[in-house]
Amino acid sequence: MNDREKRDEAAFTELFHRLPLEPTPLGFREAVMKRIASTRARSWRWEWVAALIIAVPNLLFLLWTFSESGDDIALAVGGVTNALLGVEEWDASASVYVDGLMLVAIALVGLAALLATHALLAAERSRTLAA
Amino acid sequence: MTQREVGFVVLGAVATLAVSLLLFAAIVVRQGSGRPTVAVGRQPVPTAQPITAIERRIPQEFRPFIAPLLPLERGASDLGRDAAALLLVLLTTGGALVLARDQVVRIRASSAGDAAEQLRIFGIGLGVLVAVASAIFLGVFVVLRGVIGLAPQNVPLGLQIALSTLSVAVLAVAIAALLGFTATAWRLGTWLFGFRPWRSLGERVPAGLATITAATLIFLLAQVPILGRLEAAIVVAYSLGAFVRARLLRTEARVA
Numbered sequence: 001m002n003d004r005e006k007r008d009e010a011a012f013t014e015l016f017h018r019l020p021l022e023p024t025p026l027g028f029r030e031a032v033m034k035r036i037a038s039t040r041a042r043s044w045r046w047e048w049v050a051a052l053i054i055a056v057p058n059l060l061f062l063l064w065t066f067s068e069s070g071d072d073i074a075l076a077v078g079g080v081t082n083a084l085l086g087v088e089e090w091d092a093s094a095s096v097y098v099d100g101l102m103l104v105a106i107a108l109v110g111l112a113a114l115l116a117t118h119a120l121l122a123a124e125r126s127r128t129l130a131a
Numbered sequence: 132m133t134q135r136e137v138g139f140v141v142l143g144a145v146a147t148l149a150v151s152l153l154l155f156a157a158i159v160v161r162q163g164s165g166r167p168t169v170a171v172g173r174q175p176v177p178t179a180q181p182i183t184a185i186e187r188r189i190p191q192e193f194r195p196f197i198a199p200l201l202p203l204e205r206g207a208s209d210l211g212r213d214a215a216a217l218l219l220v221l222l223t224t225g226g227a228l229v230l231a232r233d234q235v236v237r238i239r240a241s242s243a244g245d246a247a248e249q250l251r252i253f254g255i256g257l258g259v260l261v262a263v264a265s266a267i268f269l270g271v272f273v274v275l276r277g278v279i280g281l282a283p284q285n286v287p288l289g290l291q292i293a294l295s296t297l298s299v300a301v302l303a304v305a306i307a308a309l310l311g312f313t314a315t316a317w318r319l320g321t322w323l324f325g326f327r328p329w330r331s332l333g334e335r336v337p338a339g340l341a342t343i344t345a346a347t348l349i350f351l352l353a354q355v356p357i358l359g360r361l362e363a364a365i366v367v368a369y370s371l372g373a374f375v376r377a378r379l380l381r382t383e384a385r386v387a
Binding site (some may be wrong): 050053057060069072094106108114 | 136137139140143144150151153154157158161163167168169170171172173174176177204207208209210211212213214215218219221222225226229230232243260
């Protein structure tokens with residue numbers, strides 16, 4: 001925080017301290033927080049909808065890919081394991097090829113998972129706020 | 132949902148529809164083609180087939196719809212392979228923003244200030260980066276000298292342990308840099324969207340989108356020859372500096 005921001009914060013603090021204290025009616029805070037909590041609980045978070053829309057086609061594509069090319073993937077994993085264990089030697093002719101659309105689909109599924117996690121964490125935060 | 136959130140959902144749905152069409156085209160084209168999806172090591176890399184040959188394999192009923200999509204599908208596949216590193220950066224940045232939001236917010240708040248302050252943060256990061264690199268180099272030398280002194284049958288195990296320790300140290304630095312990078316991208320994104328020509332639109336852009344946009348820009352700039360390396364080094368140093376500064380400020384506040 002620089003000097004200007006510190007001065008601004010100090011000025012705001014001083015201003016708020018000058019305001020006369022007016023206690024809210026009994027139960028006011030609880031009523032407001034309950035209303036906020038119920039509103040948030042009822043509304044559909046957009047992250048859920050977006051996550052669902054993004055995840056479904058990409059998951060279907062990945063499922064199809066794994067069912068169609070499962071042997072290739074198993075062969076590739078086996079090759080990496082053999083190279084790690086020294087059973088298979090890789091030289092300059094070794095290569096790594098993964099279908100680009102599969103990579104995009106995996107990234108989009110990851111993005112959808114992040115959106116869903118964000119929605120869950122946000123719901124948790126709003127519940128904590130209301131409690 | 133607010134109007135803005137509905138807009139995001141509609142935008143996401145349109146983008147997903149486009150991607151779904153390409154995925155569907157890929158499924159129709161590759162069904163029973165025998166072309167491997169993954170090839171690692173000594174497996175032969177599949178070569179690109181002419182589009183006319185692929186068109187002939189498409190069932191007659193799908194051909195009018197799928198054939199025009201084939202060049203796009205091939206382009207998206209090639210682009211996806213080239214952009215894998217960018218997708219990884221975006222996913223990790225998004226992950227840091229969601230899973231370590233408090234830390235990122237703290238780093239962002241503590242790195243506020245004028246140009247001199249930003250230069251100081253960069254200096255801190257540069258110092259930390261050089262110190263970490265020196266420590267790793269010396270550590271590797273000391274550990275290697277110790278491993279050489281072991282019995283010959285224990286040398287491979289010693290080397291594996293040394294490599295694992297080195298990986299853990301690098302991982303710790305990488306996590307710190309990632310948190311700093313996310314805060315930096317957030318700051319840069321909000322700064323970019325705050326420019327006068329598109330300020331009114333930029334104010335409505337959520338922080339996550341601004342962060343991802345800035346992270347993409349940083350990554351793309353890092354691909355420029357020579358200058359890109361320099362930019363990447365500056366960003367890594369600044370990110371580390373922002374992280375370290377936030378940690379130090381928090382310690383000072385606790386002591387006070």
